[in-house]
Amino acid sequence: MSVVAGVVVPGIPHPLLCPEANEGWGRLRDGFESARRTLQESGAERLLIYSTMWPSVIGHQIQAQPEPEWVHVDELFHDLGSIPYKFKIDADFGHAFRDAASARGLQARTVAYHGFPIDTGSVVALKLLNPDNQFSASIVSSNVYADRAETIVLGKAARDAIEADGVKTAVVVVMTLSNRLFTDFIEPSEDRIHSAKDEEWNAKLLEFFEGGRLEDVSQLSRTIQDQIRVQKVVNFKPMWWLGAVMGQHNNYDGSVHAYAPLFGTGGAVVTLIPSTTIGGDKEFDEEDVEHYRGDRSVLGGLDPAAKAIEASTVSAGPGQSVVKPRPADGAMVNASNAPAPVGAYPHARREGDLLFLSGVGPRQPGTNAIPGGAIRDADGQPVDYDVAAQTEAVIENIRKILEAAGSSLDEVVDVTAFLINMDRDFAAYNKVYAKHFTSIGATRTTLAISALPTPIAVEFKVVARAPSS
Amino acid sequence: MEGRIVAGLLAPHPPHLVYAENPPQNEPTAECGWETLRWGYERLRKDLERIDFDAIVILSPHWQTYVGHHFLGVPHFKSLSVDPVFPNLFRYHYELDVDVDLARAIAQQGSDRGLVTKMMENPDFRVDYGTIVSCHLTRPEWDKPIVSISSCRSTTYYSVEVMAEKAKVLAEATKAAVAESGKKVVLIASNSLSHRHFTTESSVPEDMSKEHIMHHGQYLWDMRAIELLRHGKTQQFIDEMPEFTNQAISETDAGALSWMLQALDVPDYEAELYGYGTVIGTGNAVMGWFPGGAS
Numbered sequence A: 001m002s003v004v005a006g007v008v009v010p011g012i013p014h015p016l017l018c019p020e021a022n023e024g025w026g027r028l029r030d031g032f033e034s035a036r037r038t039l040q041e042s043g044a045e046r047l048l049i050y051s052t053m054w055p056s057v058i059g060h061q062i063q064a065q066p067e068p069e070w071v072h073v074d075e076l077f078h079d080l081g082s083i084p085y086k087f088k089i090d091a092d093f094g095h096a097f098r099d100a101a102s103a104r105g106l107q108a109r110t111v112a113y114h115g116f117p118i119d120t121g122s123v124v125a126l127k128l129l130n131p132d133n134q135f136s137a138s139i140v141s142s143n144v145y146a147d148r149a150e151t152i153v154l155g156k157a158a159r160d161a162i163e164a165d166g167v168k169t170a171v172v173v174v175m176t177l178s179n180r181l182f183t184d185f186i187e188p189s190e191d192r193i194h195s196a197k198d199e200e201w202n203a204k205l206l207e208f209f210e211g212g213r214l215e216d217v218s219q220l221s222r223t224i225q226d227q228i229r230v231q232k233v234v235n236f237k238p239m240w241w242l243g244a245v246m247g248q249h250n251n252y253d254g255s256v257h258a259y260a261p262l263f264g265t266g267g268a269v270v271t272l273i274p275s276t277t278i279g280g281d282k283e284f285d286e287e288d289v290e291h292y293r294g295d296r297s298v299l300g301g302l303d304p305a306a307k308a309i310e311a312s313t314v315s316a317g318p319g320q321s322v323v324k325p326r327p328a329d330g331a332m333v334n335a336s337n338a339p340a341p342v343g344a345y346p347h348a349r350r351e352g353d354l355l356f357l358s359g360v361g362p363r364q365p366g367t368n369a370i371p372g373g374a375i376r377d378a379d380g381q382p383v384d385y386d387v388a389a390q391t392e393a394v395i396e397n398i399r400k401i402l403e404a405a406g407s408s409l410d411e412v413v414d415v416t417a418f419l420i421n422m423d424r425d426f427a428a429y430n431k432v433y434a435k436h437f438t439s440i441g442a443t444r445t446t447l448a449i450s451a452l453p454t455p456i457a458v459e460f461k462v463v464a465r466a467p468s469s
Numbered sequence B: 001m002e003g004r005i006v007a008g009l010l011a012p013h014p015p016h017l018v019y020a021e022n023p024p025q026n027e028p029t030a031e032c033g034w035e036t037l038r039w040g041y042e043r044l045r046k047d048l049e050r051i052d053f054d055a056i057v058i059l060s061p062h063w064q065t066y067v068g069h070h071f072l073g074v075p076h077f078k079s080l081s082v083d084p085v086f087p088n089l090f091r092y093h094y095e096l097d098v099d100v101d102l103a104r105a106i107a108q109q110g111s112d113r114g115l116v117t118k119m120m121e122n123p124d125f126r127v128d129y130g131t132i133v134s135c136h137l138t139r140p141e142w143d144k145p146i147v148s149i150s151s152c153r154s155t156t157y158y159s160v161e162v163m164a165e166k167a168k169v170l171a172e173a174t175k176a177a178v179a180e181s182g183k184k185v186v187l188i189a190s191n192s193l194s195h196r197h198f199t200t201e202s203s204v205p206e207d208m209s210k211e212h213i214m215h216h217g218q219y220l221w222d223m224r225a226i227e228l229l230r231h232g233k234t235q236q237f238i239d240e241m242p243e244f245t246n247q248a249i250s251e252t253d254a255g256a257l258s259w260m261l262q263a264l265d266v267p268d269y270e271a272e273l274y275g276y277g278t279v280i281g282t283g284n285a286v287m288g289w290f291p292g293g294a295s
Helices: A023-042 A091-103 A120-129 A148-165 A196-210 A214-228 A237-245 A304-311 A387-404 A422-437 B015-021 B035-049 B100-112 B129-138 B160-181 B216-230 B234-247 B256-263
Strands: A003-009 A046-056 A060-063 A069-072 A083-086 A108-111 A136-143 A169-174 A252-262 A265-274 A313-315 A321-323 A348-351 A354-357 A412-419 A443-448 A458-465 B004-010 B055-065 B069-072 B076-082 B091-097 B117-120 B146-152 B184-189 B272-279 B282-289
Touching (some): A003 A023, A003 A120, A003 A237, A023 A120, A023 A252, A023 A265, A046 A120, A046 A237, A060 A091, A091 A148, A136 A148, A148 A237, A196 A214, A196 A252, A196 A265, A214 A237, A348 A387, A354 A387, A387 A458, A412 A422, A422 A443, B004 B256, B015 B035, B015 B129, B035 B129, B035 B272, B035 B282, B055 B069, B055 B100, B055 B160, B069 B100, B076 B129, B100 B117, B100 B146, B100 B160, B146 B160, B160 B184, B160 B256, B184 B256, B216 B282, B234 B256
Parallel strands (some): A003 A169, A046 A136, A046 A169, A060 A108, B055 B184
Antiparallel strands (some): A003 A265, A069 A083, A252 A265, A313 A321, A348 A354, A354 A458, A412 A458, B004 B282, B069 B146, B076 B091
């Protein structure tokens, strides 16, 4: 498990710049410190920050300047003082995150420019959670036009990139709970939650956080947004994103380290550590999608694969049509009915007349269940499994990906098969293979390897003929 | 002698226009782009050369303060401005002077009228890119001191109508402070008209074959706004502005245009239209009002 913790912190600078001025601001400052210790205990090596105070328009931006250095001043609370900073950014992860987002259909880019204005929220989070740059860091923007589905896909892309490099990562969202600021300046002693209604909803959120019910918070956000949030601002994207990065469930050990008013808003410092406790099932969610296929790609048009699919729609009679996908040269293909990639790569890519498939295993789309069983249990102990069932599932997944690309199993020209135990599994695997591939006549190489990224015994790498353009 | 407002300008701030112009202050360079707007700014600058003025007062949507209007209160700034949305296009080394006395006077007049105002006196503060882009395009010599006023984002709590009333109070405060100062002042409303962006960018940002209005509805609203202003029907435009702002997702929600037009006493004379063009899908007009008829 590479995502080792989730963190919620406020970005308003008072706990950093003047914690002594108000007892609640001081409590929040102490809460940051307590959360920092929790992160150390979690084994985190990196902080990945999503800040509502960094809006983007052109897709999603990811910080990739290795050592950004500046003296920051907040545009509203400039009288509280300047904030000099020098951070340690994981630029390689930034690029990997960008690629993972692109593979899921999102517009994404890294930014690496001296003087780039890192937002107040990210600065506050890093100064208080990571004062000595013990952790490396990454920061991603909050797109002003992104809806819930797009934000969830961005969260899944972050998870892809984290799982791919294996660095233990704490995921931080910068946000307040209720977000109604006062519209006049107040004395520090006058600070309070803007309304009793906001206070009551904040209490409900804190109750969910204490129970580790992150996915429930994400679901509840549709109501929360109407009740306690200023709707023109940032929606409730941080919770949608955090839930997606952390695996979309309710099984966390939640801790509320501090909660206090911050200039009328509800400031809370919360940590969520993945747990084995049962926290309830995730509800049906129509906005929980794997790939972004939005309609906003105006300048670039549809992605190449989608464009090719659109172009090759042929009439099948009055009022009907069938779609025969023909990905364009260089196009990436992702099949919605095949298992999600575990890294920043597409299911397949067309180059010239050929389709190159990424390694395909037996996991089932949606559930990640493994036909024939996993090769080890939750404690990492080896267990019995059925390699024939796994091989059948591998071939079926390959069939789905090829069909999504407009090709078929009959068009396979070369197969590289990976087995984790040649002596035990070759015969059964070979029998299933022969059932499907004898008539196809593809060339084949079978290799024994020490391990695969998920607890499976077999994986195929395939090259096939692409459909004619 | 009593000071006066000698011009009001609608001067939008897409960083793309500075990028396309390749001034020495900006790090990225371009081949071309958005010429109709840039030529419009050229004509505006020529008209401004015929006017004697002492200072520029600008209200920018990109200095966003949730509590009242803030005013730059340090005499001189020198730093690097990097656009957080288009950092690939705008990394501009700026150096500018502030008319702190005039800024303080407007802030005081606003406060006297019930507005929340605050002077920004932190020398490490980075001036927002909206102010820098509009000022550069209007007066690239940077030889006039500026007063930069933040956009009060109470707009996120209140209706457009309420914010228009607040803009009117700020306009009255501006007029009174300018009159008291004895200075001749140019006002700048730094905003686009329709403001729905594309969410993707061409691999060559200045590829004009990819540039157009985001959708036809926006264009219709932009043309209606421009036609009203071109024909001196400013009061009608102000009356319609709440609907315009909502329908065109307009940057006029920042209050800059309302403020400027009301500080000009709601002109019943024709505005000069210097140019209209789209930038990454948004609609932008460069326009001028000259109470003395200087153009």
